[in-house]
Amino acid sequence: MGKAIKRRGLESKRQILYTLLMLIPIGRVATYDSLARAIGTSPRAVGRLLAINENPVIIPCHRVVKSDGSLGGYTPGGSMVKRRILELEGVKFKGRKVDPECIIDITDILGINREEI
DNA sequence: ATTTGCTCAGCTC
């Protein structure tokens, strides 16, 4: 399985993105950049995909934050709600930003999936 | 910590 991504249409990327989102552990958050690199696109594209997505219930888009730890955007409800959800998940906040320790790289998840657990 | 500029991808005209 090395290359998980192939040059498919948007469909493929979206699918993968959703999967990765669901792979993010509770109490942790991933960055747009990480996801973008994972699926082979740019951070903005990820944001766009998340924005257009219409099932926030099964898609934990709230677990995606900016590289700086800032919340970024959140269409259903706003950043306020996003922060609230994250806190509920157990994510610690450092003032206005997410605690760096709670931010994980998606590649790390894949790594531990292969070695540990 | 805050501000500015740039970049990349998707969407619209």
Next chain:
DNA sequence: GAGCTGAGCAAAT
């Protein structure tokens, strides 16, 4: 086919 907008990023101040 060309232009605009944006759920961001990086660098500079």
